[in-house]
Amino acid sequence: MPDAVQPQETAPVQDKDVQMQVEQPAQPAEAPDHAAAPDQAADTPAVPEGFVPYTESTTSILFAAPPSSSSQAGSAPVFLNPVQQYNRDLSVVAIRTWSEARQREKRAFWEEGLRRKRERKRAGGAGADGKGKGKKRKAQDGEGVEVGAEADKAAEAAEAKRVEDKAPEPAGEPASETAAAPAPKGDEPLPPAPTYKFSLLEALSATGLRAIRYAKELPLLKFVVANDLSASAVKDIERNVAFNGLAPKGVFSLPGTEGLKEEDVKPGGGLSKADIDEARLGKVRVNEGDACVYMYQHRHEDARFDCIDLDPYGSAVPFLDAAMNAIADGGLMCVTCTDMGVLAGHNYPEKAFTHYGGVCVNAEYSHEVALRLVLNALATTAARYGRYIEPQLSLSIDFYVRLFIRVRTAPKEVKALASKTSLIYYCHTCQTPHWQSFGRVSEKVSAKTGVTNYSYHVPAGPPKGVDGERCGECGGKFHIGGPMWSAPLHNREFVKEMLEHVEDNKKDFATHERIKGMLTVALNECEAPLYFSPAKMSSLFNAVCPPLQTFGSALLNGGYTISRSHAVAGSIKTDAPRTFVHDVIREWIKTHPVKMSNVKDGSPAKVLLGKEMRHEVSLAHHPEAGKRLLDDVKVVRYQMNPQANWGPARAAVRGAPPAKKGQ
Numbered sequence: 001m002p003d004a005v006q007p008q009e010t011a012p013v014q015d016k017d018v019q020m021q022v023e024q025p026a027q028p029a030e031a032p033d034h035a036a037a038p039d040q041a042a043d044t045p046a047v048p049e050g051f052v053p054y055t056e057s058t059t060s061i062l063f064a065a066p067p068s069s070s071s072q073a074g075s076a077p078v079f080l081n082p083v084q085q086y087n088r089d090l091s092v093v094a095i096r097t098w099s100e101a102r103q104r105e106k107r108a109f110w111e112e113g114l115r116r117k118r119e120r121k122r123a124g125g126a127g128a129d130g131k132g133k134g135k136k137r138k139a140q141d142g143e144g145v146e147v148g149a150e151a152d153k154a155a156e157a158a159e160a161k162r163v164e165d166k167a168p169e170p171a172g173e174p175a176s177e178t179a180a181a182p183a184p185k186g187d188e189p190l191p192p193a194p195t196y197k198f199s200l201l202e203a204l205s206a207t208g209l210r211a212i213r214y215a216k217e218l219p220l221l222k223f224v225v226a227n228d229l230s231a232s233a234v235k236d237i238e239r240n241v242a243f244n245g246l247a248p249k250g251v252f253s254l255p256g257t258e259g260l261k262e263e264d265v266k267p268g269g270g271l272s273k274a275d276i277d278e279a280r281l282g283k284v285r286v287n288e289g290d291a292c293v294y295m296y297q298h299r300h301e302d303a304r305f306d307c308i309d310l311d312p313y314g315s316a317v318p319f320l321d322a323a324m325n326a327i328a329d330g331g332l333m334c335v336t337c338t339d340m341g342v343l344a345g346h347n348y349p350e351k352a353f354t355h356y357g358g359v360c361v362n363a364e365y366s367h368e369v370a371l372r373l374v375l376n377a378l379a380t381t382a383a384r385y386g387r388y389i390e391p392q393l394s395l396s397i398d399f400y401v402r403l404f405i406r407v408r409t410a411p412k413e414v415k416a417l418a419s420k421t422s423l424i425y426y427c428h429t430c431q432t433p434h435w436q437s438f439g440r441v442s443e444k445v446s447a448k449t450g451v452t453n454y455s456y457h458v459p460a461g462p463p464k465g466v467d468g469e470r471c472g473e474c475g476g477k478f479h480i481g482g483p484m485w486s487a488p489l490h491n492r493e494f495v496k497e498m499l500e501h502v503e504d505n506k507k508d509f510a511t512h513e514r515i516k517g518m519l520t521v522a523l524n525e526c527e528a529p530l531y532f533s534p535a536k537m538s539s540l541f542n543a544v545c546p547p548l549q550t551f552g553s554a555l556l557n558g559g560y561t562i563s564r565s566h567a568v569a570g571s572i573k574t575d576a577p578r579t580f581v582h583d584v585i586r587e588w589i590k591t592h593p594v595k596m597s598n599v600k601d602g603s604p605a606k607v608l609l610g611k612e613m614r615h616e617v618s619l620a621h622h623p624e625a626g627k628r629l630l631d632d633v634k635v636v637r638y639q640m641n642p643q644a645n646w647g648p649a650r651a652a653v654r655g656a657p658p659a660k661k662g663q
């Protein structure tokens with residue numbers, strides 16, 4: 001996403017969440033307690049002449065000062081659009097949450113391996129001991145490596161999961177010298193599990209602000225590569241890395257290296273490969289090159305990145321294929337697209353199709369369709385390589401979409417993609433959507449083995465409700481949207497953990513109130529796709545709009561679920577059919593009549609009003625309505641435009657002040 005660079009204004013900042021600091025030269029902001037770079041303040045050089053710093057959270061970056069003749073001279077002249085700090089804060093929360101979940105998974109796997117190994121030993125299975133010792137698998141780049149050779153060994157042990165019988169001895173588990181060695185008792189406690197650190201690629205880094213923040217704010221980060229195509233951007237990144245005290249310190253900064261030649265500094269004796277790499281290359285490793293070429297160069301399983309952040313100006317689509325090749329199993333991909341005119345507008349259906357493989361919609365739920373189109377592009381790209389995606393959090397924010405997905409490899413899940421992909425037939429007038437899936441999966445549990453078998457079928461069509469060229473509700477024309485992702489947008493457990501993380505670490509995030517608000521709405525969203533706004537729905541009938549809680553109560557009284565949508569304020573998500581939603585308005589009209597003199601013959605309103613009710617509707621207050629609509633929760637549910645020059649920034653212009661892509 002672009003850095004919006006704007007002249008400093010005295011415009012009121014309406015949003016208390018967004019705190020922007022334009023610092024004078026320059027104490028870098030204090031690192032939070034957990035930060036991985038605790039003692040760098042002393043190493044930070046003074047602000048070079050001709051530059052001004054911008055500070056956000058833990059990180060200060062430098063911009064060229066405007067010439068003294070400029071109207072902006074004398075005061076801090078430019079700054080990054082603080083609205084975009086939200087994207088960076090949110091990303092830190094998401095990556096921390098994922099890295100902790102990944103660590104738990106890897107530790108559980110490690111412990112399970114150790115337990116099995118002990119069981120085999122107890123069973124007298126000498127075959128487990130020593131047999132595969134000559135075939136140790138090297139720890140994969142990006143796998144967990146803690147300090148010391150023991151931990152290296154532990155990481156190898158965890159990595160050796162694929163060759164279980166040939167696994168090397170895990171840390172703390174002494175190798176059996178002979179088959180006669182005493183077997184460990186079953187209740188003996190397991191040794192502490194290793195720490196699993198991860199690698200991260202910021203493919204389009206621009207100023208390096210995001211990469212530097214990651215290096216300072218992600219405790220489990222091993223290293224981050226900040227890549228950019230432009231030589232001048234790379235210079236900026238290197239300058240900013242050094243300004244933040246993160247320049248490589250060299251191998252001789254490591255203990256026990258006195259008197260050695262550089263090539264003789266090798267892992268062992270308390271030094272791990274990760275220690276040496278960090279001393280030699282730094283925690284932020286700057287690379288000048290084409291992002292796709294760089295990612296394809298890292299497609300080998302041992303070279304992949306655990307986390308990849310794609311934050312381009314415009315669409316991330318040109319980078320998806322390469323990224324899908326370069327991401328490790330269970331890895332997290334963070335994706336921004338800012339081309340909302342294509343994704344959520346209705347003027348470029350041909351572009352949406354060529355970019356994302358699906359047509360956008362001209363309907364009020366276009367922002368959720370935008371998310372589903374991006375997920376479709378991600379999922380189909382992954383599927384080509386036998387991989388599948390698990391959406392963790394998919395948000396439509398301000399003028400862009402931001403998605404966090406995990407990528408894994410499993411043929412069975414790939415086969416299920418057709419059943420998670422649908423197009424919609426939607427009425428151009430009343431916007432009623434009808435879903436047409438591309439696949440159907442059936443399950444059968446084998447009576448003999450108890451194993452569930454899946455079979456994959458072509459679904460029937462057209463969908464229920466589409467039995468002609470015209471909408472059965474209002475007589476409008478059908479249009480088509482998609483194909484798009486039709487499975488859930490978020491992983492509730494993940495969103496819940498993110499929320500807990502923000503709550504516990506408020507001081508780390510200037511935009512924590514807004515993060516909390518948006519995550520709370522996302523967490524409570526019901527899984528039924530799309531949404532409607534009661535105001536728009538009522539206007540279709542020429543009716544006054546019922547209060548949101550009344551509308552929600554009627555749906556709950558009908559036995560359906562409801563929630564808000566994070567994408568549009570005042571909207572309702574529900575699994576109720578539109579025929580029921582329309583009947584809610586018909587019921588409401590009984591006590592809030594429509595002026596029929598305003599309703600023209602042959603108009604959609606006339607058709608809708610002329611229909612008999614097909615459902616029984618109760619508008620009585622439902623006790624759950626307030627709770628489901630989060631009216632009882634004190635959070636900033638939706639954001640107003642946070643400041644005067646709010647909006648997407650212009651594209652990168654080299655040589656000019658840093659109006660670049662990337663942040």
Ligand SMILES: [Zn+2]
Binds near residue numbers: 473474476
């Ligand atoms: Zn219609």
